[in-house]
Amino acid sequence: MNEVWRAGARFPGGEAGAGIETLHAFSFGRFYDPDNLSFGPLIACNEERLAPGAGFASHPHRDTEIVTWVVEGELTHRDSAGNTTVVRPGDVQRLGAGSGVRHEERNEGQRPLVFVQMWLTPREPGGEPEYEIVRGIADRTPLAVDRAEADLHIRRPDAGTRIVLPDAPLLYAHVVRGAVRLAAAGTPGTGGPETLTGADGELLGPGDAARITDCRGRFLVAEEPSELLLWELP
Structure with a gap:
């Protein structure tokens, strides 16, 4: 069977701050739907739009695999493991939170930023934080998220x-x-x-x-x- 979920049915988040627009595909934050918590290990697929200068301040994660795909603009990522990266269209980024990590995401460019961020639950909790970015990933090349036994194509x-x-x-x-x-x-x-x-x-x-x-x-x-x-x- 298959279910189609339309863009217009996404829940708009409103607690993130000025210059940020978020659309959630699954239960997230103050939006709760007991029938829409996850799909396998996938627990979030958020469409994020950040105006120039806007961003998410440093905040914690644990036991979550966070994969980010930039659609337009540039995303500046910083985390407590010492990674500082500018993610552009065509790049795919993965942050494995493991037993705990903090990160921030900002639009430090001059153009609006649009990105899709997807969260997955790992099969086992804990472990050291992991970070990787694939620049200009080729069509048909999968990104393996081993901790969640998942592959992004x-x-x-x-x-x-x-x-x-x-x-x-x-x-x-x-x-x-x-x-x-x-x-x-x-x-x-x-x-x-x-x-x-x-x-x-x-x-x-x-x-x-x-x-x-x-x-x-x-x-x-x-x-x-x-x-x-x-x-x-x-």
């Missing part, structure tokens, strides 16, 4: 491209930009995926997400050049 399909979903127990697809259609496979012929058609599938636009619990025979078709974040989850 960055996809940038051109119009008409078909993406056959991995045969994962759970898959979370977030549309960053563009438009894609989620469809089930038809009867495959000898041509394999080339025989699939997605004309009758559900259309997903920016900010929309699909939560898929059976990926077999599922695929996405890009209606226009797009950018997707695909989580392969246990």
Whole structure:
């Protein structure tokens, strides 16, 4: 089965401060929905918009894997483990909080900043904090979040491209930009995926997400050049 969650259904956070707009896909902060706490180990998928000069002051995390994807602008990250980094579009950043870490995130640039931040629960608590950033990650190159047994796939399909979903127990697809259609496979012929058609599938636009619990025979078709974040989850 699959569930489509529209961008307009995200809960707007309001407690972060001036110049910050946050949209939550799961229960977060003062917003609580007992039927929308997580999807596998994924517990947050926040769309953040920061005006120039705005930011999140230093705050603590523990037992959380935090993965950040910048859509527009530049994000300045600092943490108590001594990492200071400017994250730009095309970079993917992971902060493993382990037994405890503090970090701050700010827009120190001159342009508005837009980023997507995703939190996952590790399979085991504790451990030393971990940090990594992949600059200009290539299409189809996964980021492995081993502590959560999850993989993030960055996809940038051109119009008409078909993406056959991995045969994962759970898959979370977030549309960053563009438009894609989620469809089930038809009867495959000898041509394999080339025989699939997605004309009758559900259309997903920016900010929309699909939560898929059976990926077999599922695929996405890009209606226009797009950018997707695909989580392969246990």
